[in-house]
Amino acid sequence: MSEEFEIKNKVAESGLINFDLSSLIPKGERKGIDLKEFLFMEMVLKEKDFREKVAAINVDEYKDSYVYIYNSADTIVPLWAYFLITAKLTDVTKKIVFGNHEDLEVILMHNAIQSHDFDNMRGKRVLVKGCSDKEIPENAYIELVEQLKPIVKSLMFGEACSNVPILKN
Known part of the structure; x- marks a missing residue:
């Protein structure tokens, strides 16, 4: 040519x-944890029950994923509750944040x-x-x-x- x-x-x-x-x-899976599922009657945080539910979390479900923790219940949750869940998962996840999926992104x-x-x-x-x-x-x-x-x-x-x-x- x-x-x-x-x-x-x-x-x-x-x-x-x-x-x-x-x-x-x-790259990686995004997973949300709704604190409502950890509350008594999805409304009240009872410390003993909450700690038992956190202890029962299967950490393998969150391995190498990005996690956002949110609360869809119309209730006030003490800050230590977020500490407990984060402490349970931080060794297996890539990142944990408070907020919704958009906040995570x-x-x-x-x-x-x-x-x-x-x-x-x-x-x-x-x-x-x-x-x-x-x-x-x-x-x-x-x-x-x-x-x-x-x-x-x-x-x-x-x-x-x-x-x-x-x-x-």
């Missing part, structure tokens, strides 16, 4: 780094972004992928910009064929 008819990938030649934020999503993405090495993007043009088949908390995009703004040459959001310029340094 002659050079005048050669097809060139201008995006690949541009030095643009495509970054998919979903690549930072920690925000914390996991926060940790992933804070610990990721973005040095390969220093002084580069970076395009953050706009669409993903995985759910990404909005806060992750905010934290990503905080990390990238001081180091990248330019930052864009979207796809190579249609992107939104965010900043130029």
